Amino acid sequence: MVTSPNTVHFRHNQAILAAAIIAFFGALPVAGARWYLLPVLLVPLAVALWAWRAGTDADAHELRLRALVGQRRISWERVVELAADPRGRAVARLDDGRQVTLPAVRGTDLPRLVSATGQPLPDAAG
Template identity: 85%
Template sequence: MSSPDTVHFRHHQAILAAAIVAFFGALPVAGARWYLLPVLLVPLAVMLWAWRAGTDVDAHELRVRALLGQRRIGWDRVVELAPDPRGRAVARLDDGEQVALPAVRGTDLPRLVSVTGQTPPGAAD
């Protein structure tokens, strides 16, 4: 359960809708032969990923969520938040590691920083 001060960044829900359509589209193929049943696993995995993957941010930490796991990163480890060349957000850590922030765009960085209680660079006083 998350606190009211947690901001959730998720992928667009159109991905989930497309995975549902793909699942129903794959049913006739999977029903044709028993060995084609694993075809249904692909849209199911995409549905689960679209529902679960993303980034949760609060005043204490970043939580990067993937299909099967999550990683918590305290703000004390984050040296820099920056957009990458493709417009996605990246957190650079104190050990030099770069962590991509799923579902966070470079344009979302001011909102992400504001959750920490700090003023984003370039914000009006």
């Protein structure tokens, strides 16, 4: 995937990745004790991969919501409103009435997200 230089990337805190790596090494003695406990190692590996990959990418054309596996693309034409929910997470309300939570984007990140569209921010005084 080629991203433009104007693409804004939002990712989860990288401390999650560090914790997953520590959990992997902590699970090695458990997984090594019995062969049927080897799948225990998959949990920290999945968390590490999710922490590295999941998030939101935004450019002038679309939003890309990335998960552990796959991604969802939403064009800006479908977005009616960007807002913060009561928990401080950013959400996009779509033209069909659905509400989509934007992974790794907080309500305080909304100005940076809007700047990725190339549109000017509304004047707070007006």
